[in-house]
Amino acid sequence: MTLAFASAASLAVDPTGGPVVTEPALVSVVTSLMGGTVGIHVRPVVDGMAAASDARRAAEATLRRLGAWANRLTRFTETSDLARLNASTDVRVPVRPTLATALDWARQTEGLSGGIVDVALLDARLAAEHPVANDTVSAAATAASRPDRTWSMDRGRRMTFIRRPVGLRFDLDGVAKGWLADRALGRLGSFPAAVVDADGDIAIRLGDGESWRFGIADPRSKDEDLLELDLLGSAVDGIGSFGLATSGTSVHRWVHGGHTTHHLIDPRTGKPAPTDVVQATVLTATAGKAEALAKTAVILGSEAALIALAGQDVHGAILLTERGELLLTPSTTRWLA
Amino acid sequence: MSGIRDHRTARPAAMARPDVTQAAGPVQAARPAPVARAKPDARPLRIAYGMGALAAATALVTALVSPPPAGAAAGSPATVAMTTITLPTDPPQPVKHVIQYVQLAPGQTAPPNAAVKVVPTPKPRVVVVTTRQSGAKP
Numbered sequence: 001m002t003l004a005f006a007s008a009a010s011l012a013v014d015p016t017g018g019p020v021v022t023e024p025a026l027v028s029v030v031t032s033l034m035g036g037t038v039g040i041h042v043r044p045v046v047d048g049m050a051a052a053s054d055a056r057r058a059a060e061a062t063l064r065r066l067g068a069w070a071n072r073l074t075r076f077t078e079t080s081d082l083a084r085l086n087a088s089t090d091v092r093v094p095v096r097p098t099l100a101t102a103l104d105w106a107r108q109t110e111g112l113s114g115g116i117v118d119v120a121l122l123d124a125r126l127a128a129e130h131p132v133a134n135d136t137v138s139a140a141a142t143a144a145s146r147p148d149r150t151w152s153m154d155r156g157r158r159m160t161f162i163r164r165p166v167g168l169r170f171d172l173d174g175v176a177k178g179w180l181a182d183r184a185l186g187r188l189g190s191f192p193a194a195v196v197d198a199d200g201d202i203a204i205r206l207g208d209g210e211s212w213r214f215g216i217a218d219p220r221s222k223d224e225d226l227l228e229l230d231l232l233g234s235a236v237d238g239i240g241s242f243g244l245a246t247s248g249t250s251v252h253r254w255v256h257g258g259h260t261t262h263h264l265i266d267p268r269t270g271k272p273a274p275t276d277v278v279q280a281t282v283l284t285a286t287a288g289k290a291e292a293l294a295k296t297a298v299i300l301g302s303e304a305a306l307i308a309l310a311g312q313d314v315h316g317a318i319l320l321t322e323r324g325e326l327l328l329t330p331s332t333t334r335w336l337a
Numbered sequence: 338m339s340g341i342r343d344h345r346t347a348r349p350a351a352m353a354r355p356d357v358t359q360a361a362g363p364v365q366a367a368r369p370a371p372v373a374r375a376k377p378d379a380r381p382l383r384i385a386y387g388m389g390a391l392a393a394a395t396a397l398v399t400a401l402v403s404p405p406p407a408g409a410a411a412g413s414p415a416t417v418a419m420t421t422i423t424l425p426t427d428p429p430q431p432v433k434h435v436i437q438y439v440q441l442a443p444g445q446t447a448p449p450n451a452a453v454k455v456v457p458t459p460k461p462r463v464v465v466v467t468t469r470q471s472g473a474k475p
Contacts, residue, residue: 036472174471200469217469248470
């Protein structure tokens with residue numbers, strides 16, 4: 001894992017010629033992880049090299065820990081805990097605590113999303129990505145329509161067991177990223193402000209009076225953001241923790257025989273969701289919840305998404321439709337930069 | 338003082354001194370038998386201690402119960418009485434509570450005639466963090 005370290009002290013100059021105010025440095029550590037870019041940004045307790053050095057060490061340690069967790073949850077290496085679970089021929093499979101907790105969170109996202117978020121759809125996703133690749137994938141495509149995708153967890157005193165039909169495979173994907181961002185942020189509680197960016201799923205904690213600006217990427221442009229949000233930590237309002245996540249159909253997108261598909265599978269059909277939402281961003285209390293609701297909004301489509309989001313405790317939501325419309329929930333305007 | 342004698346230190350008259358007149362031989366030859374060494378009389382020192390303690394107790398009691406001299410302490414009952422006589426027309430001054438500022442919570446309104454200062458929103462720290470779809474280049 002390669003770490004890139006940046007520490008920059010920003011200067012605010014009084015235009016009237018007053019004294020120059022030095023703001024405490026911001027420490028950032030960024031690396032390639034989970035198939036994307038993961039970054040941790042921390043504001044030290046006080047200004048100075050020693051404080052910045054402490055913050056950098058904490059950020060690097062957290063990033064290493066996050067990498068270790070991610071390595072247990074990925075489906076792209078055969079030695080991960082998730083890969084072992086997927087490959088097991090047993091109905092009842094023991095799993096270690098990190099995977100058990102992540103699957104427990106996945107179960108919660110199912111309830112949160114009304115069943116739209118489903119981590120047992122790996123075969124359907126592979127079928128969408130490689131519809132006629134080989135026999136294995138054809139078998140996977142068949143499995144995608146498997147009616148029985150029920151699975152359960154047996155939590156023992158020392159070990160947790162996953163009970164599922166043999167052949168049912170899991171893909172934690174974004175569910176794991178949001179969950180990991182929140183978990184990593186929990187290790188940075190001693191700093192006035194900290195942000196964990198798990199490949200676009202962002203867990204944010206801002207102390208009272210801390211105001212940071214965040215961008216929402218425009219899938220149609222590499223250089224410009226769709227919108228920017230100013231998030232403010234407020235002790236009076238009791239707001240200090242945020243989750244900001246984006247999901248969409250424009251990155252993992254494939255064309256097969258003139259037909260375009262994407263990776264967001266609607267569990268009601270086992271196929272890529274026919275949606276008018278190109279991208280959805282949700283701002284709420286945690287990154288895990290934001291990721292689950294953003295994915296739900298895309299799969300449901302704009303009309304049903306706005307109804308569903310109205311029933312959720314979210315700070316804001318921004319939907320970009322294939323017609324080029326930008327739909328915002330009313331509460332979003334509070335945060336617009 | 339009184340004629341009370343401490344029985345522990347009083348000596349019987351017969352034991353006060355050896356009777357040298359009863360010696361039969363020459364004085365040089367008759368070595369007197371050793372007698373207990375007389376202790377110093379403690380009564381003068383006791384009297385001195387007693388007098389000192391009595392003087393200290395008297396001074397303490399005097400300090401506690403005697404009134405202070407007039408005008409020695411402002412705010413004492415005597416002083417208040419004098420002020421009232423000197424300025425009989427002054428009304429009693431009520432206690433005045435001065436509230437310099439309050440912080441309004443969301444939904445609260447400022448009291449009438451209060452000067453309202455709006456706390457400036459902190460200038461956002463521009464952070465290079467962008468939420469994006471998974472796998473997209475940051």
